[in-house]
């Protein structure tokens with residue numbers, strides 16, 4: 559979700575489609591209100607702190623960060639090494655209650671060094687809000703003309719129609735149940751949700767990994783847009799696709815949560831409107847000054863293919879994401895990426911991270927900018943208290 563102008567390719571997803579309006583705070587569960595004041599906990603130390611307004615959409619509880627002594631180092635939060643998730647490159651997967659799963663360097667990683675190159679475990683069409691008609695297989699904008707001869711959903715030609723990505727996933731289900739072609743964006747998102755659910759019976763290893771991602775169910779439950787999106791997709795899969803006896807609401811909710819928080823989008827750069835879920839790269843935590851750079855690309859065979867004019871159906875699965883070290887990363891240091899456009903100013907970044915990914919960023923850049931701009935933040939806070 560990057561800004562659409564710059565690097566449209568690879569902002570980790572938050573969707574306009576499922577994006578959150580919530581100001582709920584997962585680290586502020588124990589907020590209690592009295593008539594005169596509000597007490598919450600500091601997002602760093604979790605000690606109690608006084609707040610005029612814990613639901614403030616501007617500060618996102620910046621004000622609860624109330625003491626220098628609470629500037630804990632991230633290492634102190636590091637807990638167990640996660641035995642069940644292997645990392646193929648120079649990293650180790652760890653888990654704690656703040657980050658969920660995350661990755662630290664298993665040795666010094668030099669600037670420019672490749673950390674991981676990965677193909678997605680799932681891929682689906684993801685149209686921008688103006689709703690382009692997309693081929694369900696190659697995820698290209700194909701205009702209005704071309705439809706699958708069986709299910710009538712958009713595909714760009716015979717090769718894409720016969721591709722296993724479409725033919726072995728949704729095509730038969732849509733044909734059998736007469737599921738009408740898409741009119742709204744959420745119907746495209748439902749396609750990838752369905753493909754991921756089908757992994758349960760076709761690729762159990764991938765399904766197990768999907769189950770391990772944090773779906774933020776409680777946060778999404780409290781978020782009107784995310785809730786509406788989940789209800790729409792539940793209805794699409796259970797009723798319109800007639801799969802209520804196969805997929806429970808809980809399974810569907812988990813997959814919708816995982817996809818809305820963990821996918822990367824490929825847009826203009828690759829001439830694809832695709833949403834991609836990556837197994838390992840998705841584990842990296844966010845930092846507003848990340849120590850990695852990433853690039854979405856086609857692997858070699860796709861490049862060769864691009865020189866020809868046909869659209870071979872399996873090419874979209876050659877999309878890959880490459881992550882390299884942007885600077886030297888010390889052994890034990892967290893490997894981080896950016897989830898949003900980090901050129902944005904402090905409060906915008908924090909709002910986006912809170913509303914879309916349900917956390918308050920404690921990276922060194924945020925903490926420094928908070929401390930450097932204390933006066934400005936205080937005055938913005940004061941403005942919000944007027945209403």
Ligand SMILES: C[S@@+](CC[C@H](N)C(=O)[O-])C[C@H]1O[C@@H](n2cnc3c(N)ncnc32)[C@H](O)[C@@H]1O
Nearest residue numbers: 656657658659771772820840841843844915917
């Ligand atoms: C793309 S997922 C990363 C994988 C996730 N940790 C998991 O175990 O499934 C994004 C989620 O990780 C957590 N996260 C990532 N970066 C974080 C950060 N800097 N501070 C706190 N939580 C973070 C948040 O829960 C966020 O919604």
